[in-house]
Amino acid sequence: MIDHYGDRPVYKQLADILRDQIYSGAVPPGKQLPSDLYLSQMHRLGRGTVRRAVEVLQNEGLVTRDKGQRATVREQSPRDVVLLEPGDEVSGRMPNDAERRSLGLPVGEPILEVRRRGGYVDVFPGAATTLRVPSAED
Amino acid sequence: MIDHYGDRPVYKQLADILRDQIYSGAVPPGKQLPSDLYLSQMHRLGRGTVRRAVEVLQNEGLVTRDKGQRATVREQSPRDVVLLEPGDEVSGRMPNDAERRSLGLPVGEPILEVRRRGGYVDVFPGAATTLRVPSAED
């Protein structure tokens, strides 16, 4: 239940509820969350508050949102495997808006940045890429 | 200038302006952005629209926000170096709210997830960690 008098903001409480439903499988990948209107009536909240809650999940990479469609639970992306080389250095960061568009990334997906020995840098979508350190078998 | 009649939403236009000021060094790391009130008057926008713009930059990891303080441009974190091993696999994702708190991560910082050969998983803050593939010198 939503507690309007507690310390935790209402929109985070709703985000917690919806996140639990996703983690538990009650709303599995590919399925949609209820509409803004339904959630706002169900929990007696303003629509803006509901939207903030869903936005939290979007920024966590759990759901995608498209205009006119209800928020959809993200499926696990098929991962490209990229082999790393000795001396490579990996870090993570969020893309800016232009990068996200040019790489076709959904909101909530980070970038893996690989700095190669030569000095140049490769970027990969964080949730759709596995960077692998070669072992004897490779 | 903000174009109220263009296709690009106003809050993204303002985010673009502020992002440029950060990238260009006009507002360097450690310095603060102008207040909501200043920006809303300067650009003739509602405060909510300004806050959405700054939120964009927060989710990109460019600024941190704390109640009562203006948004601050993030400094480059000192990076811990972690050595990878043969067979390790690296991917990236966003933390959920609980993870972010327990790891002490700012909003907009992704997690680097390292799956080790043995099967267990280590997580590191994406912007404060360099994962290094050992080379001959190491």
Add this chain to the structure above:
DNA sequence: CTTGATTTGTACGTATGTATT
């Protein structure tokens, strides 16, 4: 140290436009 001003955070409501069903 205390007070008052500034500033952010949350939550509500309303309205309009646009995409999907």
Add this chain to the structure above:
DNA sequence: AAATACATACGTACAAATCAA
């Protein structure tokens, strides 16, 4: 064509943290 649903943008109000005198 109509109903549903999301996206944007405005406004108001109050609480809480910070800052400055």
